[in-house]
Amino acid sequence: MTALAPEGTGAPGRARLAARTLRSDRWWLQPLITVSVLVAFIVYSTVRAFENANYFAEPYISPFYSPCITTACEGNTFPELFDGPAFLTPALYILIVPLGFRLTCYYYRKAYYRAFWLSPPACAVAEPHAKYTGETRFPLLFQNLHRYFFYAGLVFNVILTYDALLAFRNAEGEWFHMGLGTLVLLTNAVLLWLYSLSCHSCRHIVGGRLVHFSRHPVRYKAWTFVSKLNPKHMQYAWISLVFVAFTDLYVRLLATGAIDDPRFF
Amino acid sequence: MSYEANLRVWRGDADGGELQDFTVTVNEGEVVLDILHRLQATQTPDLAVRWNCKAGKCGSCSAEVNGRPRLMCLTRMGTFEPDESITITPLRAFPVVRDLVTDVSYNYDKAREMPPFVPPERDADGNHRMQQIDVERSQEFRKCIECFLCQDVCHVVRDHEDNKPAFAGPRYLMRLAELDMHPLDGVDRRRLAQDHFGLGMCNITKCCSEVCPEGIKITDNALIPMKERVVDRKYVPPTWLGNAIRRRRQ
Numbered sequence: 001m002t003a004l005a006p007e008g009t010g011a012p013g014r015a016r017l018a019a020r021t022l023r024s025d026r027w028w029l030q031p032l033i034t035v036s037v038l039v040a041f042i043v044y045s046t047v048r049a050f051e052n053a054n055y056f057a058e059p060y061i062s063p064f065y066s067p068c069i070t071t072a073c074e075g076n077t078f079p080e081l082f083d084g085p086a087f088l089t090p091a092l093y094i095l096i097v098p099l100g101f102r103l104t105c106y107y108y109r110k111a112y113y114r115a116f117w118l119s120p121p122a123c124a125v126a127e128p129h130a131k132y133t134g135e136t137r138f139p140l141l142f143q144n145l146h147r148y149f150f151y152a153g154l155v156f157n158v159i160l161t162y163d164a165l166l167a168f169r170n171a172e173g174e175w176f177h178m179g180l181g182t183l184v185l186l187t188n189a190v191l192l193w194l195y196s197l198s199c200h201s202c203r204h205i206v207g208g209r210l211v212h213f214s215r216h217p218v219r220y221k222a223w224t225f226v227s228k229l230n231p232k233h234m235q236y237a238w239i240s241l242v243f244v245a246f247t248d249l250y251v252r253l254l255a256t257g258a259i260d261d262p263r264f265f
Numbered sequence: 266m267s268y269e270a271n272l273r274v275w276r277g278d279a280d281g282g283e284l285q286d287f288t289v290t291v292n293e294g295e296v297v298l299d300i301l302h303r304l305q306a307t308q309t310p311d312l313a314v315r316w317n318c319k320a321g322k323c324g325s326c327s328a329e330v331n332g333r334p335r336l337m338c339l340t341r342m343g344t345f346e347p348d349e350s351i352t353i354t355p356l357r358a359f360p361v362v363r364d365l366v367t368d369v370s371y372n373y374d375k376a377r378e379m380p381p382f383v384p385p386e387r388d389a390d391g392n393h394r395m396q397q398i399d400v401e402r403s404q405e406f407r408k409c410i411e412c413f414l415c416q417d418v419c420h421v422v423r424d425h426e427d428n429k430p431a432f433a434g435p436r437y438l439m440r441l442a443e444l445d446m447h448p449l450d451g452v453d454r455r456r457l458a459q460d461h462f463g464l465g466m467c468n469i470t471k472c473c474s475e476v477c478p479e480g481i482k483i484t485d486n487a488l489i490p491m492k493e494r495v496v497d498r499k500y501v502p503p504t505w506l507g508n509a510i511r512r513r514r515q
């Protein structure tokens with residue numbers, strides 16, 4: 001038993017109950033899983049973003065380093081646009097987009113507000129903060145810019161799809177070959193598309209903002225399609241996150257020579 | 266098959282109260298509300314409990330069972346272990362009247378603040394016309410039975426009494442979304458939703474959707490779409506800049 005929370009469930013007039021929650025199920029399990037997976041991903045991707053090596057194994061490039069836009073890049077997958085200072089790895093120029101996209105995503109917001117900020121840790125479990133203003137002020141007001149990260153994310157999806165197509169070559173650069181890595185890159189691209197197309201901002205942009213669906217039959221169709229994907233947005237968010245890391249790991253294992261890419265043809 | 270269940274029921278009023286232990290007979294197929302009625306009939310004739318339809322349609326019997334906001338008439342005893350003790354308390358976001366009955370007038374106050382539906386002029390034959398696909402989306406929100414479980418679970422007010430004046434709660438933010446999506450409504454409710462009814466306080470953590478007995482996807486289908494509509498109106502960079510300049514001029 002904890003003390004009454006005078007700003008919340010212990011406010012004057014409400015039923016006197018000191019318990020922060022009377023839930024008897026394992027409500028802490030979900031936030032615990034969220035924290036574990038997200039922390040694991042953050043640690044892994046940070047290490048990889050600073051490693052600045054082992055992200056290219058002909059013909060595959062890791063999604064963490066694509067599009068590789070500086071002259072410091074390994075391999076030749078994307079126009080090299082400028083010389084960067086050596087201490088900035090090619091990954092650091094681009095990670096802001098996927099990071100911003102996921103950070104402002106309506107689903108991830110729910111996940112980290114609950115699991116990291118405990119606001120609330122679970123339904124009907126009191127949060128530990130005395131004051132709460134939600135997304136009405138700086139910096140959380142900027143969550144409202146999610147749609148711009150969505151647009152930028154689409155550009156990345158196109159590039160990663162292009163990378164998957166380039167993976168239909170062999171080490172000599174000849175087309176119409178395929179290996180396990182091709183499949184990995186292709187799956188990664190498909191999952192990213194599913195994640196992006198099921199996005200709430202996407203749903204709004206394609207048709208959700210309309211009042212008269214009947215006057216816009218094509219956009220109504222598009223909205224209906226996105227609305228079918230949207231309920232699975234959470235699943236796509238997790239699967240695509242884990243798979244991006246796996247794709248990177250696969251390329252790393254090839255690049256370091258730890259494994260060989262099984263070639264199909 | 267009958268068994269004796271351990272019940273812990275909150276009894277008291279605004280001045281104080283506590284959980285009291287009872288042992289009550291449970292028969293197969295019964296719901297929590299049945300057990301409270303038996304408790305009332307056999308041991309505590311003065312137990313205050315609000316109910317009406319016993320069919321999950323009137324929204325009166327809202328309470329918290331083992332810490333979860335639920336309709337007592339839809340909570341089957343079969344979902345608990347026979348030896349589990351079951352805790353029943355009034356809704357913890359609203360002032361208590363007595364025992365399991367709370368004063369939910371916060372919700373009625375918010376309902377009164379909602380700007381009403383404003384239809385256009387009627388067609389020449391005296392009718393209003395609209396297409397089914399244009400109203401379909403908001404029909405989901407009309408399933409609401411006003412049980413206020415979503416209002417009770419929402420941490421914005423549950424954990425912060427001081428937010429009540431500024432926050433209308435999921436049920437009424439959903440009402441704004443319903444009207445904003447309505448093909449015949451003539452009022453722009455986007456600014457109002459953000460500036461007056463506190464949509465920005467919602468952090469889309471979805472507890473309202475989790476507890477809704479009607480299974481309405483409040484967050485996904487009403488609150489998030491409404492947030493996106495507010496972005497169109499308030500936070501698209503040209504609009505944002507324009508508003509900032511206008512404010513400086515004034």
Ligand code: SF4
Nearest residue numbers: 419435467470471473
């Ligand atoms: S999603 Fe928003 S309105 Fe619903 S319970 Fe959470 S904070 Fe409240």
Ligand code: SF4
Nearest residue numbers: 409410412413415477
């Ligand atoms: S939206 Fe659902 S939970 Fe909220 S008052 Fe209506 S029926 Fe109850």
Ligand code: FES
Nearest residue numbers: 105106107199200
């Ligand atoms: S990416 Fe999750 S809501 Fe847009």
Ligand code: FES
Nearest residue numbers: 318319324326338
């Ligand atoms: S008594 Fe009507 S909803 Fe439970």
